[in-house]
Amino acid sequence: MSEVSFLERMTRVMIMFEVSCILIYLVNEVPSAEGRVHNYTWEVSYQYKYLDCYKKLAIAINGITPGPAIYAVQGDTIIVNVVNNLVMENVAIHWHGIRQIGTQWSDGTDGVTQCATMPGDTFTYKFVVDRPGTYMYHSHYGMQRESGLYGIIRVFLPKGQPEPFPFPYHYDRHIILSDWYHRNPYERAANLSSIPFQWVGEPQSLLINGRGKYNCSLLGSTADSEVCNLKNPACFPAVLTVIPGKIYRYRIASLTSLSSFSFQIEGHSMTVVEADGTYVEPFVTQNLYIYSGETYSVLVKATQDPTRNYWATVNVVSRRPATPDGLAIFNYYPNHFHKFPPTKPPPGPLWNDAESRINQSLTIKALKGRVESPPKTTDRVIVLLNTQNTIDGYYRWSLNNVSHSLPATPYLIALKKSISDVFDQTPAPESYSPDYDIFSVAKNTNATSSTSIHRLVFNSTVDIILQNANTMTKNNSETHPWHLHGHDFWVLGYGSGKFNNETDVGKYNLDNPIMKNTVPLHSYGWTALRFRADNPGIWLFHCHIESHFFMGMMVLFESGSEMVSEPPQANMGCGATKRFIDNTTPA
Numbered sequence: 001m002s003e004v005s006f007l008e009r010m011t012r013v014m015i016m017f018e019v020s021c022i023l024i025y026l027v028n029e030v031p032s033a034e035g036r037v038h039n040y041t042w043e044v045s046y047q048y049k050y051l052d053c054y055k056k057l058a059i060a061i062n063g064i065t066p067g068p069a070i071y072a073v074q075g076d077t078i079i080v081n082v083v084n085n086l087v088m089e090n091v092a093i094h095w096h097g098i099r100q101i102g103t104q105w106s107d108g109t110d111g112v113t114q115c116a117t118m119p120g121d122t123f124t125y126k127f128v129v130d131r132p133g134t135y136m137y138h139s140h141y142g143m144q145r146e147s148g149l150y151g152i153i154r155v156f157l158p159k160g161q162p163e164p165f166p167f168p169y170h171y172d173r174h175i176i177l178s179d180w181y182h183r184n185p186y187e188r189a190a191n192l193s194s195i196p197f198q199w200v201g202e203p204q205s206l207l208i209n210g211r212g213k214y215n216c217s218l219l220g221s222t223a224d225s226e227v228c229n230l231k232n233p234a235c236f237p238a239v240l241t242v243i244p245g246k247i248y249r250y251r252i253a254s255l256t257s258l259s260s261f262s263f264q265i266e267g268h269s270m271t272v273v274e275a276d277g278t279y280v281e282p283f284v285t286q287n288l289y290i291y292s293g294e295t296y297s298v299l300v301k302a303t304q305d306p307t308r309n310y311w312a313t314v315n316v317v318s319r320r321p322a323t324p325d326g327l328a329i330f331n332y333y334p335n336h337f338h339k340f341p342p343t344k345p346p347p348g349p350l351w352n353d354a355e356s357r358i359n360q361s362l363t364i365k366a367l368k369g370r371v372e373s374p375p376k377t378t379d380r381v382i383v384l385l386n387t388q389n390t391i392d393g394y395y396r397w398s399l400n401n402v403s404h405s406l407p408a409t410p411y412l413i414a415l416k417k418s419i420s421d422v423f424d425q426t427p428a429p430e431s432y433s434p435d436y437d438i439f440s441v442a443k444n445t446n447a448t449s450s451t452s453i454h455r456l457v458f459n460s461t462v463d464i465i466l467q468n469a470n471t472m473t474k475n476n477s478e479t480h481p482w483h484l485h486g487h488d489f490w491v492l493g494y495g496s497g498k499f500n501n502e503t504d505v506g507k508y509n510l511d512n513p514i515m516k517n518t519v520p521l522h523s524y525g526w527t528a529l530r531f532r533a534d535n536p537g538i539w540l541f542h543c544h545i546e547s548h549f550f551m552g553m554m555v556l557f558e559s560g561s562e563m564v565s566e567p568p569q570a571n572m573g574c575g576a577t578k579r580f581i582d583n584t585t586p587a
C-alpha cells in the first residue's frame with residue numbers, strides 16, 4: 001500500500017469519526033430554555049489496556065480510558081447516569097472545577113456528599129456548567145482515580161461570543177496529562193496504610209492523551225510479549241496533528257496521581273490564556289508547569305518548518321524523576337503522523353529548578369476587566385501547616401497536626417439529618433505553634449486523627465495560608481497542589497519560608513489575582529488564598545496528590561449547609577444513612 005493511499009484512507013476514517021461524534025453529540029442533546037441538556041449513560045468497568053504497552057487493568061468508561069470528553073456550552077445541563085460495572089468496587093465521580101451551585105448532591109465525593117455507588121447500581125449526576133472554560137472529572141473514591149477513571153470537560157462560550165484572547169484561534173483541542181503505575185491501587189493503598197509504611201514510588205510511565213511507552217526490556221528477556229510489547233499500536237504515542245499556518249487552542253488538564261509536570265512543544269512557544277476556567281493576562285512561555293488538578297488553555301501557532309514533525313513532551317518536576325519523559329508527536333499535516341521527528345526530544349527544565357516554577361506561578365494573573373476582584377479585607381484567616389508525621393506508627397499527612405479521615409456517614413447527609421455522633425464536633429485547628437521550625441525534620445509526635453471540620457459563616461470572606469515544611473526526610477519539602485471543591489479562590493500570593501503576618505499580607509496582590517480551584521504549595525514556601533464562602537454545603541479542600549489525600553491531607557469547609565435541599569435517597573445507603581432509606585418506595 002502506498003503512503004498516499006494510506007493517508008487518504010486515514011483522512012476518510014477521521015472524517016467518518018468526526019461525523020459519528022457529531023451524531024452522538026446530537027442524539028445525546030435535548031434543547032431546553034436554559035440551554036441544552038446532555039444526557040449520557042456511562043458504563044464503568046475494568047478492562048485490560050496497554051496505555052504504555054504494558055498490559056494492565058484500567059477503568060474504562062464505555063470502553064475507553066481516559067473516559068469520553070464532555071463538550072458543552074455555558075449554561076447547559078449535564079446528566080450522567082453512571083452504571084457501576086466494576087463488579088467488586090464502589091465508584092463516585094467528581095466534576096472538578098464545577099461549583100455545583102444548587103446541585104451540591106452531585107459533587108461526587110465519597111464520604112462528603114454521597115455514599116459511593118455499589119456494583120450493579122446506577123447513580124445519576126446532574127449539574128449545570130455555568131461558566132466557560134476547561135474542567136475535568138475523575139473518581140473520588142479511595143485511590144481509584146489512578147486506574148484511569150478520568151476525562152476532560154470543555155465548556156464553550158455561547159455562539160457569537162468571542163473569547164477575550166490576544167488573537168483568535170482556528171481549532172480547539174485538548175491534551176490530558178497523567179501518570180501511570182503498574183501496581184494496582186489495592187496494593188498501593190495497603191502499602192501506604194501498613195506498618196512498615198511502603199511509599200508508592202514514582203510512576204512507571206507518563207501519559208499524554210492516555211498513551212505512554214514503558215521500556216519493556218526492564219521486565220527481562222523472558223518477559224511475555226503479550227504482557228509488554230512496544231510494537232502494540234495501542235501504545236503508539238499520541239499524535240497532535242496541525243495544519244501549517246493555523247492557530248490551535250490546547251486545553252491541557254493534569255490528572256496525575258503524583259507528578260508535577262513541565263509540558264512543552266519542541267520549537268513552539270505557547271501563549272497562556274486560561275487557568276482553571278479563568279481568563280489569564282496572556283503571557284508567552286516555552287514550557288508550562290502544570291500540577292495535578294490544574295487546567296490551562298494555551299494558544300500555539302503552527303508556523304514552524306512544516307516539512308517535519310516535532311515532539312510534545314512532559315517531564316517530572318519538583319520530585320527527583322525516576323520516570324522517562326512522556327512523548328507525543330506534534331504532526332504537521334501532510335507529513336505522516338507516524339514519522340518520528342528528526343531531533344531528540346527536548347529535555348525540559350531541571351526537576352529542581354524551583355525558582356523557575358515559582359516565577360511562573362507569580363506570572364499567572366487574571367485578565368483585567370474580565371475577572372472579579374477579591375474583597376479588600378477578610379473576615380477570618382485559617383493557617384494550615386502541612387506536615388508529614390506518624391500516628392501510632394502509621395505514616396500520615398496532617399494540617400496543624402491533625403490528619404483527617406472521611407467518616408462512614410457522608411458529612412452532608414449527617415448535617416442535613418442532624419446526626420452529630422458520626423463525626424468529630426470539635427472545630428478543626430486554625431493555626432499552629434509559632435515556634436514550629438518548618439526547616440527541621442518533622443517529628444510531630446503529638447499528631448492526631450480526626451473527622452473534624454471548619455465551620456464558616458455563610459457569605460463570609462476567608463483567607464487560607466498554606467504553609468509548607470520539611471517532611472520526615474532531611475532537606476526535603478514537597479510540592480502539594482491544593483484543590484477546593486465548590487468554589488474558586490483568589491491566589492493572593494506565594495512566598496518562600498515561613499509566612500509572616502506583619503510583612504507578607506502587605507504584599508498581597510489584591511488588584512488582579514487569578515481565580516483558580518487548584519494551586520501549588522511550593523516546597524518550604526507558603527501560598528495565600530482568599531475565597532467567599534457563598535456556596536451552601538460542605539466542601540473538601542485537599543492535596544490533589546492521590547496518596548497524600550489518602551494519607552489524610554484534607555480539610556472540610558462547611559457553610560450554609562442548612563440551605564442545601566434534603567438528601568436524595570440515591571446518595572444514601574452507607575453508615576448511619578441506612579436508617580433513612582425508605583424501603584417502601586423505589587429509590
Ligand SMILES: O=C1O[C@H]([C@@H](O)CO)C(O)=C1O
Pocket residue numbers: 199388471472473478548
Ligand atoms: O508521602 C510521602 O512519603 C514519601 C516519603 O516522604 C517517605 O517515604 C514521599 O515521597 C511522599 O510524598
